[in-house]
Amino acid sequence: xxxxxxxxxxxxxxxxxxxxxxxxxxxxxxxxxxxxxxxxxxxxxxxxxxxxxxxxxxxxxxxxxxxxxxxxxxxxxxxxxxxxxxxxxxxxxxxxxxxxxxxxxxxxxxxxxxxxxxxxxxxxxxxxxxxxxxxxxxxxxxxxxxxxxxxxxxxxxxxxxxxxxxxxxxxxxxxxxxxxxxxxxxxxxxxxxxxxxxxxxxxxxxxxxxxxxxxxxxxxxxxxxxxxxxxxxxxxxxxxxxxxxxxxxxxxxxxxxxxxxxxxxxxxxxxxxxxxxxxxxxxxxxxxxxxxxxxxxxx
Amino acid sequence: xxxxxxxxxxxxxxxxxxxxxxxxxxxxxxxxxxxxxxxxxxxxxxxxxxxxxxxxxxxxxxxxxxxxxxxxxxxxxxxxxxxxxxxxxxxxxxxxxxxxxxxxxxxxxxxxxxxxxxxxxxxxxxxxxxxxxxxx
Numbered sequence: 369x370x371x372x373x374x375x376x377x378x379x380x381x382x383x384x385x386x387x388x389x390x391x392x393x394x395x396x397x398x399x400x401x402x403x404x405x406x407x408x409x410x411x412x413x414x415x416x417x418x419x420x421x422x423x424x425x426x427x428x429x430x431x432x433x434x435x436x437x438x439x440x441x442x443x444x445x446x447x448x449x450x451x452x453x454x455x456x457x458x459x460x461x462x463x464x465x466x467x468x469x470x471x472x473x474x475x476x477x478x479x480x481x482x483x484x485x486x487x488x489x490x491x492x493x494x495x496x497x498x499x500x501x502x503x504x505x506x507x508x509x510x511x512x513x514x515x516x517x518x519x520x521x522x523x524x525x526x527x528x529x530x531x532x533x534x535x536x537x538x539x540x541x542x543x544x545x546x547x548x549x550x551x552x553x554x555x556x557x558x559x560x561x562x563x564x565x566x567x568x569x570x571x572x573x574x575x576x577x578x579x580x581x582x583x584x585x586x587x588x589x590x591x592x593x594x595x596x597x598x599x600x601x602x603x604x605x606x607x608x609x610x611x612x613x614x615x616x617x618x619x620x621x622x623x624x625x626x627x628x629x630x631x632x633x634x635x636x637x638x639x640x641x642x643x644x645x646x647x648x649x650x651x652x653x654x655x656x657x658x659x660x661x662x663x664x665x666x667x
Numbered sequence: 668x669x670x671x672x673x674x675x676x677x678x679x680x681x682x683x684x685x686x687x688x689x690x691x692x693x694x695x696x697x698x699x700x701x702x703x704x705x706x707x708x709x710x711x712x713x714x715x716x717x718x719x720x721x722x723x724x725x726x727x728x729x730x731x732x733x734x735x736x737x738x739x740x741x742x743x744x745x746x747x748x749x750x751x752x753x754x755x756x757x758x759x760x761x762x763x764x765x766x767x768x769x770x771x772x773x774x775x776x777x778x779x780x781x782x783x784x785x786x787x788x789x790x791x792x793x794x795x796x797x798x799x800x801x802x803x
Contacts (some may be wrong), residue, residue, distance in 0.1 A: 383767070428754040432706040433699055451709060453761030522753055523691045524677065529669045560790075562752045565744060567686030568771045569782060571790025578721045594669050596680045604687050605753075633786040636771055 370468065370542045370549035374663055375623070375644040376408070377583065378501060380424060380556040382493040383635040385457055388500050401639050404629030405501045407484065408643055411627070412502050412510075418549040419465045421538060422470070424556045424609040425521065427452070429492035436522050437484035439534065441475045441476070442491075442515035450490035459496050461480050465512040468545055472514065474539035478519040481534055491515060498556045501641075503519045511552075520557065524595065531610045532591040535617020542618075555615030559630075561602070561637035570603035571638050577630060579595075579609060580642055586622040587639025615644075622647035685796045688747040698750020701738070704728040705751070708758040717762065732780045 384401065387393045393402045429450040431437070446465050449456040476483050499509055516538075519525055526534075535553070542551050559576040562568050582590040590613055596605045617625070627643040671677045671691045681689035688694065691742045695702075705726065717724045737745040738759065746756055753771075759769035772782035785791060797803050 426750070427703070428706055428758070429709070431732055433695065433702050435756075451711070453708060453714075453758050455711075463668065521690060521752060522695050523681070523689055524670070527669045562687065562791075563771050564747055565686045565688055565774055566776060567684070567791065567796050568775050569785055569791040570793055571786075572793045573789070575793075578714060592669050594671075599681065599684055599689065601793055604684075604689060607796075631790050636786060638790070645710065 370545040370547060370551050372539055372542055372551050372553055372618055372646060373417070374552045375619045375645070375646075376498075376552060376554040377580075377612045377615060377640065377642040377643065378405075378498050378554065378556050379558055379634065379639045380494045380497045381634050381637055381639060382427075382452070382497065385459075385493050385497045385500055388505070389458055399565045400462065400631050401634050401662050402501075404631060404639070404641055407627050407629075408502055408641070409504050412644065415552075416550065417511050417552045417651065419468055419512045419514060419551045420552060420572075421516055421542075421553045421618070422498065422556065423516045423554060423611045424494035424498070425516060425519065425608060425611065426517050427492050427494055428521075429599060430486075430489035431517070433522075436519055437517070438519050438645040439476075439481060439516040440486050441469055441473050441486035442486045442489065442513075442517070443473055444487045444489070447489060447491045447495075447513075447515065449496055450492040452492055456490075457493070457496055459500065460506065460508050462491055462499070462509060462513050462515070463496065465514055467547070468512075468542075468549065468551075469514045471542040471545050472538060476534070476537050479537040479540065481537055486515070486517070489515075494556060498554055502554075504647060516614070518614070525607060525610060526591050526611045527595070528613050529591045532588065532617035535614040535619075538614070539618045539620060547577050553615045553618040555605055555612035557611045558602070558606055559609060559638045559640035560603050560605025561605045563605050563636055565604075567603070569636055570606075571632050571637065572602050573630070573632065574608075576638055579612075580625075580628060580630065580640060581641060583612065583616050583644060584623055584625045590616070599605075619644055619646045683799050685799050694747075694750045695752070696750070698734075698752065698755075700729040701734050701746070701749060701751050702755035704730060704738075705755040705758045708762050708789045714762050741773070743770065747774075
């Protein structure tokens with residue numbers, strides 16, 4: 369049986385791809401950003417996931433204004449890096465997992481999510497920068513990837529609650545896939561940033577860190593955050609954080625954080641990163657159980 | 668349910684954020700050809716044609732005169748008002764060899780250096796720029 373073993377949240381700032389590709393990632397400006405991912409790179413080497421379900425948004429690369437799918441899933445074999453205006457990034461092609469992707473797509477549609485199926489597309493920095501941050505300089509990506517693209521550009525994007533529910537449905541879909549696969553779900557984009565207008569450059573560290581707190585444990589308060597709050601508090605592009613809720617929803621009722629990193633600035637943005645495990649509740653149940661709470665009295 | 672059921676109430680809130688143009692359906696409709704023009708610069712051959720004669724290249728697209736002027740002037744605030752979206756407009760400033768920081772700073776009323784210094788110092792505080800009506 370396929371199983372979701374971890375969730376990763378990460379910004380996907382395009383400048384990080386440039387810094388890595390030009391070997392500037394340990395320069396003074398970039399080192400505090402990349403150092404926050406060193407732990408994760410080592411951890412991924414031991415975790416060896418088979419597949420990453422990578423939630424991201426396309427930045428006018430594979431999709432233009434002709435077609436705007438709210439939720440789209442890549443069911444193809446292989447995706448090339450997109451040319452975003454300065455030539456494609458010199459990174460390996462991304463290999464899909466069509467069997468798992470089609471299984472998830474069918475399952476989600478029966479679960480009442482109207483998915484758009486993509487068989488051919490190019491993938492932009494939204495997808496390739498997180499792969500670089502997590503795996504570094506590699507000849508081939510060490511995982512297969514199921515791209516899951518979310519519209520967070522043209523309003524309205526999906527609600528946070530809908531994203532969380534999609535994550536829950538992805539978890540059910542993965543659990544019913546018969547092959548034994550180690551699957552991670554990554555939510556990318558954000559954190560606070562505004563790339564437009566006189567208010568550009570907005571950063572809200574307090575709100576971002578409260579959001580990171582809300583991903584941990586058994587609270588589901590983040591699913592209730594309305595779009596307007598993301599926009600007011602974290603800037604117009606902070607809305608990308610709804611994509612992290614798909615990852616969080618896929619991890620089940622409780623999570624525990626095993627790594628966390630936050631830094632300002634990264635280009636125009638705050639960089640945020642967190643690694644989560646699904647928590648089967650043992651630690652909570654032990655603490656809350658009658659036997660455990662009686663223990664000090666009988667000792 | 669986390670969003671207002673009433674689409675008018677949902678959209679009205681976006682107009683209350685200072686210095687911000689949310690990419691609503693109305694803006695998406697107004698800027699359709701503008702954004703598709705920008706998107707065309709994803710292809711190297713189109714970038715070459717554009718660089719050779721910007722005005723002639725623009726004439727191949729169904730942009731309004733106002734939109735064409737704003738593109739030629741690289742007036743990004745005006746382009747946002749005319750339906751442009753930053754991820755599409757990024758194709759224009761990338762073709763110009765500009766970074767996001769360089770292009771974005773032109774919309775803020777300060778120099779690139781001042782904008783960069785603000786980001787290095789932690790960015791723009793949300794204090795005072797959350798709401799027009801509440802002035803906070």
